[in-house]
Amino acid sequence: MSVLPIERVHGDHLIDRSAQNITIDADHSALGRILQTVGRPVREVRLRSLLDRPVVEVEGVDSSLQLFDGQSGHRLSPLNEQWARSIAMGVYRGAGKQPPTALHIAQASTEYRGPLPAWQLAFPDEESTRIYVSANTGRITAVRNGTWRLYDFFWGLHIMDWKNHEDFNTPWLMAFAAGGLVLALCGTVLLYFRWPKKRRKPKAL
Structure with missing residues (x-):
């Protein structure tokens, strides 16, 4: 396992993670409407950009996560397949030229044990890259490729x-x-x- 570069195991060469960490300012009036819509005690509110638009990620005290439009205040989560596909294609920088196939994930597996529900976007490249997108937040929660699978086999x-x-x-x-x-x-x-x-x-x- 020590021979395999950990960056390739994590898939850092396949996606641009910086696009997921852009913080922005949101409409304060929309923020007020969002907090009223949540209807439960809130632990944290995070403002960020998703597909070049402002979004508000709300985490409840029960660890629940919801995503809202930062301008209109409309709820976006759970995100549909079109959203997940656009998010994955926006961060992907591998060699695959064809669009990925999408699969809705509702149960944990050996390959993915992250937040649920999620979307799996499988790219037809040489490394069989799969990008997992949280349906509640739109964040990239996992990247799997051939190097990761080899590493995980020996880890098991x-x-x-x-x-x-x-x-x-x-x-x-x-x-x-x-x-x-x-x-x-x-x-x-x-x-x-x-x-x-x-x-x-x-x-x-």
């Missing part, structure tokens, strides 16, 4: 979680860790008994 072997590739407390891992500890202790004891001891020379009469 490393932690001995053959299914989800994320559990460090599997019985297999604990059994091998205990076995390794026992072997180390036994080796230390054997080394002590096998270590050559200094013999005293007999005294001359």
Whole structure:
């Protein structure tokens, strides 16, 4: 796993992440309407740009996320396929020339364990790039490619979680860790008994 560049594993060469982090000013009157529309206690309000338009991302105290238009105050989430496709194509900088295929994701999988619901945009390039877009915020939540899948395969072997590739407390891992500890202790004891001891020379009469 150390041989694979972590930047390629994360897919940094395939998308432009800076486009997701632009903060802007929004219409304060629209912001007031948005807070009234939410109808629940709010933890944080984030103003940013999405597809060159101002949007307001509202996080409730229950960790729920909603997205609103920063000018009209209209609710945008959950985003539809057209939105997700435009977002993915706007940040993608790989070699694929054809538009991606979209798939709505409602359940976590080995490849994607991020916020749900989400959209999977699969690009027909050499790396089989898949960009995941949160349906509630429009943010890029994951990028998967061939390098990531190879890394994840060996990671699953490393932690001995053959299914989800994320559990460090599997019985297999604990059994091998205990076995390794026992072997180390036994080796230390054997080394002590096998270590050559200094013999005293007999005294001359």
